[in-house]
């Protein structure tokens with residue numbers, strides 16, 4: 423089925439297909455170098471420079487970047503990785519496939535990122551890493567987390583999937599930990615397809631990922647002398663070329679997302695609705711990949727918005743600890759993480775982004791207000807609004 427983005431009056435996203443993008447793709451296709459070429463190498467260096475680390479190793483998805491990362495970190499089997507219960511499947515799934523054990527914690531209820539106190543309580547002698555997703559584009563509180571990792575001699579992993587270009591106390595996220603990953607599938611930097619990258623200051627970690635992401639031996643080595651079983655996780659060259667162009671646009675896109683977010687927040691706050699609005703801590707520069715509110719009657723609101731041709735999405739509707747194979751392997755059950763359960767039942771992501779005009783954002787805000795004024799009785803003050 424074709425994703426008919428144009429049926430929406432306010433789409434959640436639209437592909438970026440303009441002249442510079444088309445030209446770049448044609449240039450690469452005509453060159454015949456469709457992978458392991460100049461654009462891949464340049465994209466890696468440009469991403470690394472942008473984030474503020476030395477090395478980038480591109481992959482065909484964020485998930486494969488994580489898989490290569492765990493392989494390179496080579497923690498002993500059964501090592502624990504602390505992560506938030508309201509996060510995304512890929513951190514837990516790749517860690518488990520690498521023989522590691524995810525240990526879930528409840529997040530900070532305001533920012534939806536890791537709560538450092540809860541992380542501290544979850545540390546055991548088997549903990550090897552803390553996995554921090556800068557959720558929705560809001561940075562995790564890095565200073566106490568970095569201090570905690572140093573005190574316990576454990577690694578900090580940063581996930582920029584939602585937050586490439588977000589800043590913590592003025593510094594871009596991605597360079598605080600031992601390794602970071604990002605993804606390019608309709609994210610802050612899109613490649614109009616799937617892609618990801620491992621970012622790190624450690625040469626060996628990047629080189630290991632670059633070596634293992636392809637089924638051919640490294641230069642100067644033959645198949646007979648290959649040392650480890652490889653994968654095929656390479657980013658295609660036309661996608662890298664598109665990524666380079668969109669990376670150059672990233673700061674401008676973030677500025678536009680932030681304008682939209684400020685506009686929506688002002689409008690929704692003025693309407694005094696029973697919803698929880700996104701927060702931005704004083705040390706944070708939110709990148710707003712997702713503008714996430716928490717609302718009662720979330721599913722009805724989403725259906726109402728769809729009727730008005732506004733596309734809303736859910737990040738995420740199921741807490742990661744309850745996802746079938748994760749729940750079964752770790753012995754979890756519904757209710758183990760009630761804050762995450764509640765968050766996942768209330769979150770709804772509203773569209774913001776450079777493809778939208780101010781008028782579209784105003785229209786979207788009006789529909790949210792209209793839902794609560796016309797469809798929800800005033801008595802229905804929910805938990806989300808009382809906080």
Ligand SMILES: Cc1ncc(COP(=O)(O)O)c(C=O)c1O
Nearest residue numbers: 483484485510512583605607618
């Ligand atoms: C927080 C987070 N981690 C990991 C990933 C995995 O990236 P990919 O879809 O490129 O495999 C995503 C993608 O949506 C994500 O949002």
